[in-house]
Amino acid sequence: MVAELGNKILVAGGAVAVAVGAYLPWLRTNPNLPPDAEVPTIYYTGMGAGFEGFDFALLGAVGLVLLLRGASFRIPIRIVAGVGTAVFPVYYLSYSTLFGFSATFVPALGWYLTVLGGILLSVAGGLQLPSLIHRLKATATPRE
Known part of the structure; x- marks a missing residue:
């Protein structure tokens, strides 16, 4: 019960962080x-506030996580969406030599919030894995 509440908090926190960060x-x-x-x-995509370009893909991944949250889905979608959401901003910084931590343009608050949201979703998915593996083992039948 407490673990489920913690998982819900992680998913909600990750979804909010990605939405605000995007x-x-x-x-x-x-x-x-x-x-x-x-x-x-x-002007590069990501320099202004508002939803544009890649933000819709990130929000779609989070929406998919929230949509499938209650369903007993066999694929660990939270991990997939979380890792993808955390890795994309890191990849985005390699887009140009003008981007980086010591370059002309550095990450702003939205970048950090998006990475944090992806990490929270990944942790929520990681916490889901043991129960998913246990469920798969319990439903497996031996072959004769």
Whole structure:
């Protein structure tokens, strides 16, 4: 009972973190750049607030997790969606040499929230795995 409540909290927290993180900007200008640094005046997806481009795919993955939450689905969808949601922002930073932790454009709050939400969904899926494996073993029948 307590484990189920913790799992619900993880899923809800992950879903909220991904939704808010997808809405907020993922990139901002590096505040540690020297004052005379030349910052290109270019707009990349993820620099502004609001839902655009890849945000819909991330929200779709979270929506799928929430939709299948109550169903006894055999595939650990929370882990798949969680890992995908946590890995995509990391991949996004490798999109350009202008992105990174010490580049011209650094991750903003939305990027961190999206990664956190993916990690929370992954943990919720990981906690689901033992019961899924136990259920599969219990329903398996020996062959004669």
